[in-house]
Structures are given as C-alpha cells and as structure tokens.
Amino acid sequence: MWFLFKIWFFNFTWVDGLDVLLVAYLIYQFYKLLKGSIAVRILWGIAMLGIGYLAVNLLQLKLLGNILGQFFGVGVIAMIIIFQQEVRKFLLLVGRSQVFGDDNFWDALPWRKNKKSKVDINAVVEAARALSSSNTGALIVFARSTDMKFYAESGDMLDAVLSKRLLLSIFNKYSPLHDGAVIVGQSGRVVAARCILPVSENPHIPATMGLRHRSAIGVTEVTDAVVLVVSEETGQVSLAKNGEVHQGLSYQELRTKLTKYLAEKTSAPPMREVSVEVAER
Numbered sequence: 001m002w003f004l005f006k007i008w009f010f011n012f013t014w015v016d017g018l019d020v021l022l023v024a025y026l027i028y029q030f031y032k033l034l035k036g037s038i039a040v041r042i043l044w045g046i047a048m049l050g051i052g053y054l055a056v057n058l059l060q061l062k063l064l065g066n067i068l069g070q071f072f073g074v075g076v077i078a079m080i081i082i083f084q085q086e087v088r089k090f091l092l093l094v095g096r097s098q099v100f101g102d103d104n105f106w107d108a109l110p111w112r113k114n115k116k117s118k119v120d121i122n123a124v125v126e127a128a129r130a131l132s133s134s135n136t137g138a139l140i141v142f143a144r145s146t147d148m149k150f151y152a153e154s155g156d157m158l159d160a161v162l163s164k165r166l167l168l169s170i171f172n173k174y175s176p177l178h179d180g181a182v183i184v185g186q187s188g189r190v191v192a193a194r195c196i197l198p199v200s201e202n203p204h205i206p207a208t209m210g211l212r213h214r215s216a217i218g219v220t221e222v223t224d225a226v227v228l229v230v231s232e233e234t235g236q237v238s239l240a241k242n243g244e245v246h247q248g249l250s251y252q253e254l255r256t257k258l259t260k261y262l263a264e265k266t267s268a269p270p271m272r273e274v275s276v277e278v279a280e281r
C-alpha cells in the first residue's frame, strides 16, 4: 500500500518521500540560519579543506594527508564545536515552535484575525519621547509568541505594570537597573530589567551600531520579539524585528509600527542579512 513508484531496483515508498521532505526541510532551515552569518565563511573554509584533502590523497602526500585526516576523522564532533552558536540558534528555533503547545499554532491559522496587544503603547511612546529628548539609552524587548523566560532570568525579575514613569525610572542613568534590556511580556507587564540579550554576529551590521543595537538585532534573530532602542548617543528611536532594524523613527511612526507589529500574527524569524532602514527627516 505504501509503494509509490519503482526506480530501477529501488522501491520508492511514501515513507521515503516523507523522509526526503523532512531532510530537505531541515537543510533549508539550517541554510536560512547560516545565510548572511560568519558561519557561511567557515563552511567555505571547511569545503576548501575537504577539496584539499581529496587532492592530497590523489597526490599521495602522506604526511599532509594524515594531518588533514585527523581533522576530518572527528567530523561530527568538530562540526558541533565549530558551529556551536548556530546549532544553539537552530535548537532555540525548534524549541520555540512547540506546534500545538499553546495558542500560537491556532493563531497562525489563515482565518484567525490579528490579536490586539495588551501592551500600553501610549506609555511606551511617551517614555521613548522623554528618553530620546534627554539622550537616555534604552532597550525594551516586547515578547510575542516566544517565551522570553530564558532572557528574563538573566536579569532582575519585576512583574510590574508598564508605565511611562516606570520606564523612565529604570533607564535613568543613576538607576541600578538601567543597564541591559527591559522585557515586556505578552501580558503587557514588565517582566524583568537588566537582562542580557544575545549579540548579533551578522557581519553586515554597520560599524556605527554598538552593542545596544547589536543585541536588539541579535534577540530578534532567534525569537519573534520586537525591540525598541533609544540611542544614548543620538537620541534616535529604532525598532528591530526579524533581524531587521528601522532607525530614526518619528513618534507617530513608532506608534503605528509598534501597534502593527505587536498585533501581527508571528512567523519564524528569517535569519537573513540585516537590513537597516533610516527614516528620512
């Protein structure tokens, strides 16, 4: 019953078809993860070494062949060590799409409408305006479907009502909580402050962007969170999502984009090259 078609002596069944599809899907996900990252260059390096190894074997250069053979002999383990970051990102992605585990699967169905976010956007926009005018740096992560518990636990747990005054107090330069990121949960409450985010290793991020912006981009590469950044240097307001950052937003743009992004049905972050969009003034 499972028999699909026959190629020469090979019986191709539905199960084989499913197997091929699953492997293709996994390779595609891994490719999306690596695309635009430094890991692609490492992969090229390994491919070059592999070609060199073949050539060395053909030319029967024993000493060099032995040295390269040692490297390829530990194959899978070496790969896991070299691509530790990428394997981690991949597992985080797999872990976050717990298909039927929560509302997210049902929310992703095409006929389901966008949900209104519980975040007090007014408070956020007003806080951004005040922080920007006083050149106070800020980093605020808005969780969407991904549970940000892992990152929240790197900081101080708060579980507080989101308000303009609270955000201004946290990011005040003299506050013990001002360093790192604030995480706002799906409930609209401030979950934690002083959180450490993963820093993006994307080589295409402009050198002008420091760690605050890099970590905003970094966390949106591995989760579907939306991140608001206020630059301490320029007062510029930016929003990062899916590894992309929109810089120099007006308050109206910030309100519109934040409202839209937080209501949107989420999809897996594409892991593509960073795109920096600076709004024209």
Ligand SMILES: Nc1ncnc2c1ncn2[C@@H]1O[C@H](COP(=O)(O)OP(=O)(O)OP(=O)(O)O)[C@@H](O)[C@H]1O
Pocket: 137, 138, 139, 178, 179, 180, 181, 195, 196, 197, 198, 199, 208, 209, 210, 211, 212, 213, 214, 215, 230, 231, 232, 233, 234
């Ligand atoms: N991994 C991280 N996770 C969370 N916050 C971080 C991380 N790295 C840096 N920061 C925050 O960013 C601040 C340093 O920002 P830095 O000046 O390097 O960034 P920037 O992108 O140039 O921003 P700005 O325009 O505000 O200067 C730190 O004081 C800290 O609060």
